[in-house]
Amino acid sequence: MTTFYFGRLVEMFPFFLSGLWMTTKVAFISLIVCTLIGFVLGMLRANDTFFFKHLIGVYVALARGTPFVVQIFIVFFIFPEWGLQLEPFPAALLAMAIMGSAFICEIVAGGIASIPKGQWEAAASSGLTKVQQLRFVIIPQALKVILPPLVGQYVLLIKDTSVVSVIGVMDLTRVGWVTVMRIPEGLMVFALVGLLYFAISYPLILLSNYLERKMAR
Amino acid sequence: MIEFKGVNKWFDKLHVLNQIELKVQKGEVLVVCGPSGSGKSTLIRCINKLEPIQQGEIVVNGMSVHDSATNLTKLRTEIGFVFQQFYLYPHMTALQNITLAPVNVKKIAKAEAEKIGREKLDRVGLAEKADAYPAQLSGGQQQRVAIARGLAMSPEIMLFDEPTSALDPEMIGEVLDVMVSLASEGITMCVVTHEMGFAKKVADRVLFMDEGKIIETGKPADFFDHPQTERAADFISKILSH
Numbered sequence: 001m002t003t004f005y006f007g008r009l010v011e012m013f014p015f016f017l018s019g020l021w022m023t024t025k026v027a028f029i030s031l032i033v034c035t036l037i038g039f040v041l042g043m044l045r046a047n048d049t050f051f052f053k054h055l056i057g058v059y060v061a062l063a064r065g066t067p068f069v070v071q072i073f074i075v076f077f078i079f080p081e082w083g084l085q086l087e088p089f090p091a092a093l094l095a096m097a098i099m100g101s102a103f104i105c106e107i108v109a110g111g112i113a114s115i116p117k118g119q120w121e122a123a124a125s126s127g128l129t130k131v132q133q134l135r136f137v138i139i140p141q142a143l144k145v146i147l148p149p150l151v152g153q154y155v156l157l158i159k160d161t162s163v164v165s166v167i168g169v170m171d172l173t174r175v176g177w178v179t180v181m182r183i184p185e186g187l188m189v190f191a192l193v194g195l196l197y198f199a200i201s202y203p204l205i206l207l208s209n210y211l212e213r214k215m216a217r
Numbered sequence: 218m219i220e221f222k223g224v225n226k227w228f229d230k231l232h233v234l235n236q237i238e239l240k241v242q243k244g245e246v247l248v249v250c251g252p253s254g255s256g257k258s259t260l261i262r263c264i265n266k267l268e269p270i271q272q273g274e275i276v277v278n279g280m281s282v283h284d285s286a287t288n289l290t291k292l293r294t295e296i297g298f299v300f301q302q303f304y305l306y307p308h309m310t311a312l313q314n315i316t317l318a319p320v321n322v323k324k325i326a327k328a329e330a331e332k333i334g335r336e337k338l339d340r341v342g343l344a345e346k347a348d349a350y351p352a353q354l355s356g357g358q359q360q361r362v363a364i365a366r367g368l369a370m371s372p373e374i375m376l377f378d379e380p381t382s383a384l385d386p387e388m389i390g391e392v393l394d395v396m397v398s399l400a401s402e403g404i405t406m407c408v409v410t411h412e413m414g415f416a417k418k419v420a421d422r423v424l425f426m427d428e429g430k431i432i433e434t435g436k437p438a439d440f441f442d443h444p445q446t447e448r449a450a451d452f453i454s455k456i457l458s459h
Contacts, residue, residue: 127323
């Protein structure tokens, strides 16, 4: 029986690949967006302007302190009531961006905060503007602190994309659910799903470990 | 050149600068000393607006430092600042440390900036260290690179905040030598230091602070040998005895 189902699973493999492709797409686009927004917010948060610091602080606390599945429901089911109706794919990206940016913001702000105040002062004393201080002096040093946890966060975010299946995005996880209705061999189906996630995550885990060792030197 | 007019500053309840009146002439070498917590570092950090003030005014080269209309970049390019902890940029070579501001603030061409940078490194006796990273340099060498970095903008004023306090004793001399030769070149200098030898040799004036106030000012010989106030006498005896 198991062999029979295995044959069916092999037949359905292209379906899994399309799920893998969707997961990769959601992950890749949202990681880029999250990184950009996260860095901008992190830099603003490390600044001493009271307003930004606290506004971003509230956003980060909300985004980090509520489950992603709740956030994605709000984006997909509640935003339309406020006039923003989105298809599942863009809704998934938006929800990922809101959640992921908050985590990356914290990593970036933490990295910037680890740089001695004197580095800012030395750069400021020589006439560099705030943006130049960040660009030439602070960020290059902070990257050493930021990169290892950032790549670690990428791994977490990739796995979090599985939640987008709840609003109908045909990603790897949803492919698993659909398949298991036709092939009642749950272990086999979800082992394959897990394996495919692992195939994307593991290289990043290795990269994170490598960066950690390298930056520690 | 530098003028403090009724300057007051508080850190919360602590009155760190108490009604400061001070004029520093062009080319003058001023040494500021006093016990720790007396406000001497804060005093010079206000000159290039590393610190805000709550009352009064500081005027540098006709620019009101804490006026928000003042071009802060222009002000700061006219003032070099040397920190106790050097604060070289660790990810850049000595030469890159020096050329960063000339290239990005003064918009000098890179080749020209590097030429100036090498001159300044030569000036502090470190011509051969242009490509060394800060971590490869001794404390004394790092501080001399930091001085070269300050000089690269051709400032009219150099501020030194305890430039030798973080150094091993055997490296203090090399840094002071550079500062002595700067003093003879007519740059206006404000130096927070307890190095009496330096003060006696090059200072035009010594200023003694305690609890945020200027207690006493005078020529170095007069100040060290015949302090007018008890507090200054007490302070001098303490730095002499160690």
